[in-house]
Amino acid sequence: MKWLSKSYVGVVMTFLYAPIIVLIVFSFNQSKSRGAWTGFTLDWYRQLFHNETILQSLMNTLVIAVVSSVIATLLGTLAAIGIVNMKRWQRNLVMNITYMPIINPEIVVGVSLMLLFVWIKSMGVAVEFGFVTLVLAHITFNVPYVILNVMPKLRQMDTSLYEAAQDLGCNPRQAFFKVVVPEILPGIISGFLMSFTYSLDDFIISYFVSGPTSQTLPITIYSMTRRKVSPEINALSAIIFVVVLVVLLAVNIHDAHKERESRMKARARA
Amino acid sequence: MKEENIVSLRNISVDFDGDPILTGLDLDIRDKEFVTLLGPSGCGKTTTLRTIGGFITPKSGDVFFDGVRINDLPPHKRHVNTVFQRYALFPHLNVFENVEFGLKLQKLPEHERRQRVQEMLELVNLSGFEHRNIDQLSGGQQQRVAIARALVNRPRVLLLDEPLGALDLKLRKEMQIELKRMQQSLEITFVYVTHDQEEALTMSDTVVVMNDGDILQVGTPQDIYNEPKNAFVADFIGESNIVDGVMYEDFLVEFAGRKFECVDKGFGSLERVDVVIRPEDLKIVDAKTAPLTGVVESVIFKGVHYEMIVDAHGYKWMVHSTACEEPGTFVGMEVRPFDIHIMHKMEVEG
Numbered sequence: 001m002k003w004l005s006k007s008y009v010g011v012v013m014t015f016l017y018a019p020i021i022v023l024i025v026f027s028f029n030q031s032k033s034r035g036a037w038t039g040f041t042l043d044w045y046r047q048l049f050h051n052e053t054i055l056q057s058l059m060n061t062l063v064i065a066v067v068s069s070v071i072a073t074l075l076g077t078l079a080a081i082g083i084v085n086m087k088r089w090q091r092n093l094v095m096n097i098t099y100m101p102i103i104n105p106e107i108v109v110g111v112s113l114m115l116l117f118v119w120i121k122s123m124g125v126a127v128e129f130g131f132v133t134l135v136l137a138h139i140t141f142n143v144p145y146v147i148l149n150v151m152p153k154l155r156q157m158d159t160s161l162y163e164a165a166q167d168l169g170c171n172p173r174q175a176f177f178k179v180v181v182p183e184i185l186p187g188i189i190s191g192f193l194m195s196f197t198y199s200l201d202d203f204i205i206s207y208f209v210s211g212p213t214s215q216t217l218p219i220t221i222y223s224m225t226r227r228k229v230s231p232e233i234n235a236l237s238a239i240i241f242v243v244v245l246v247v248l249l250a251v252n253i254h255d256a257h258k259e260r261e262s263r264m265k266a267r268a269r270a
Numbered sequence: 271m272k273e274e275n276i277v278s279l280r281n282i283s284v285d286f287d288g289d290p291i292l293t294g295l296d297l298d299i300r301d302k303e304f305v306t307l308l309g310p311s312g313c314g315k316t317t318t319l320r321t322i323g324g325f326i327t328p329k330s331g332d333v334f335f336d337g338v339r340i341n342d343l344p345p346h347k348r349h350v351n352t353v354f355q356r357y358a359l360f361p362h363l364n365v366f367e368n369v370e371f372g373l374k375l376q377k378l379p380e381h382e383r384r385q386r387v388q389e390m391l392e393l394v395n396l397s398g399f400e401h402r403n404i405d406q407l408s409g410g411q412q413q414r415v416a417i418a419r420a421l422v423n424r425p426r427v428l429l430l431d432e433p434l435g436a437l438d439l440k441l442r443k444e445m446q447i448e449l450k451r452m453q454q455s456l457e458i459t460f461v462y463v464t465h466d467q468e469e470a471l472t473m474s475d476t477v478v479v480m481n482d483g484d485i486l487q488v489g490t491p492q493d494i495y496n497e498p499k500n501a502f503v504a505d506f507i508g509e510s511n512i513v514d515g516v517m518y519e520d521f522l523v524e525f526a527g528r529k530f531e532c533v534d535k536g537f538g539s540l541e542r543v544d545v546v547i548r549p550e551d552l553k554i555v556d557a558k559t560a561p562l563t564g565v566v567e568s569v570i571f572k573g574v575h576y577e578m579i580v581d582a583h584g585y586k587w588m589v590h591s592t593a594c595e596e597p598g599t600f601v602g603m604e605v606r607p608f609d610i611h612i613m614h615k616m617e618v619e620g
Contacts, residue, residue, distance in 0.1 A: 158356060158358055160354045160355070160356065160358040161360065163323075163325055163345070163354070163358070163361070164352070164354055164358035164359075165351075165360075165371075166324075166325075166344070166345040166346045167323060167345055167346070167348075167350075167351055167352045167374050168351065168371050168375065168419065168420075168421075168423065169346045169370035169375035169376060169423070170346055170375060171343075171344070171346050174375070175346075179360055180369075182360075182362040183361070183362065255552050
């Protein structure tokens with residue numbers, strides 16, 4: 001039975017990773033056509049790093065991701081603190097409103113944000129579709145993820161910690177920064193990382209609110225594929241995959257290390 | 271006398287979401303005293319403590335600290351520190367940093383901070399644990415860190431909210447003695463909240479018995495135990511037989527169908543009263559000459575003594591005796607006049 005379960009896992013892995021492996025292999029292919037292997041080359045990578053459009057949209061994507069996830073983390077954390085201190089029915093109400101953008105299809109969020117910006121523009125406010133609308137849209141869909149990550153940490157926290165800080169001489173602001181923030185920091189960080197990745201990843205919503213001056217990487221790739229799939233895109237995708245893989249490995253190794261440490265501590269205590 | 275009171279509560283009322291918790295509470299706490307607020311859960315003892323700490327603003331009434339009204343003073347400006355029920359140690363700081371927390375806020379120089387933290391850790395027997403994380407400590411050790419963290423700030427008053435509740439019996443007994451020792455050597459006021467009457471009697475200079483947001487009795491442990499003011503206090507402090515009685519005249523009370531000589535006076539003629547007799551004050555004697563007789567219903571061995579329930583014509587008496595009587599035996603009981611405690615009927619039956 002052991003070989004059966006092992007080969008089952010093997011089959012699943014193959015289905016999951018075969019496309020990516022093909023993509024990476026063909027990013028080194030000399031031929032422009034996808035079908036046949038004609039020899040190894042790094043040309044596509046070289047071309048990629050000279051492609052202004054791609055580099056510019058990569059830059060846009062990163063800046064939008066950083067700006068929107070930082071702002072979303074601030075707003076979301078403050079919101080979570082407010083929500084936790086609400087009365088039960090208020091909290092339930094606000095939490096359901098918070099879930100809404102997550103449950104909604106992205107296309108609905110995208111279209112409605114676009115309509116909103118168009119309407120605001122028609123009111124005479126100068127909003128250009130581009131950087132500002134993208135950042136606003138990304139903040140909008142990221143805030144709920146931050147709230148959902150920070151809330152459990154706040155609810156786990158012993159409320160008397162905040163009181164203890166005040167008891168020992170903290171004014172409310174000091175108590176918040178010296179005691180509450182360190183306690184909920186893991187939630188804030190995971191909320192930030194989620195926002196950051198969702199922002200990098202987002203295509204549908206960004207598609208509706210981006211303008212000609214400011215395009216994100218997913219939109220650029222999409223418009224490139226509509227014309228002709230260039231192996232540059234293979235190269236770019238391969239790089240993205242490797243970066244994600246490295247980050248994931250780093251996180252996992254860090255977690256495993258931490259777990260081993262805490263297990264050793266527990267053993268030392270016993 | 272006024273100057274001696276370090277904390278005074280005057281006519282304090284506190285509501286939670288419209289439910290009254292405290293209604294017009296008055297309490298004076300004398301300086302350098304070990305005061306215990308004792309009562310069943312929900313009696314308002316923790317609320318009283320939190321009012322002193324500044325975590326609850328009373329709806330009406332005044333809080334005085336050293337003669338100064340401090341109603342509007344936030345917790346971080348009060349010269350009191352609290353040992354919280356579940357310790358509330360900061361998990362992201364180690365033992366040393368937890369204790370140092372308050373001193374850092376006072377912006378004391380580093381060498382002074384270190385010296386004072388070391389002194390405190392010595393006082394609570396935790397020298398050498400400076401760099402431990404909080405999750406590496408046992409419950410008793412965490413408790414000690416919480417005490418050190420509060421005391422290092424040299425508060426005038428230390429508030430303790432059922433601090434030993436989570437510890438096992440042996441450790442609790444040790445900590446009771448240690449807390450008392452600390453209070454005496456540091457010469458500061460301890461206000462201690464507990465529902466454990468034994469703990470209250472062991473440690474306190476003054477016990478404040480509370481129920482339903484009211485103070486029922488304030489006195490020394492001896493007063494509270496020997497002269498409870500009403501049946502609730504008598505029942506809550508130790509075990510008691512409480513029966514209905516009628517005061518005939520001064521020094522004469524009727525209960526269980528007989529008249530007994532007693533040492534209380536000043537009740538109205540034929541006033542209905544509660545008669546309280548401690549189980550250890552009932553003595554098993556020969557049934558022929560005894561004022562009270564009955565049949566032993568059950569016997570439980572309690573170590574130091576046997577606890578017997580004696581059914582005397584419908585009155586069930588709890589008797590503690592070192593001699594064992596078999597269930598079903600017909601026995602007599604007697605009680606000395608000064609062991610009969612007469613109390614006014616409580617206005618509201620709890």
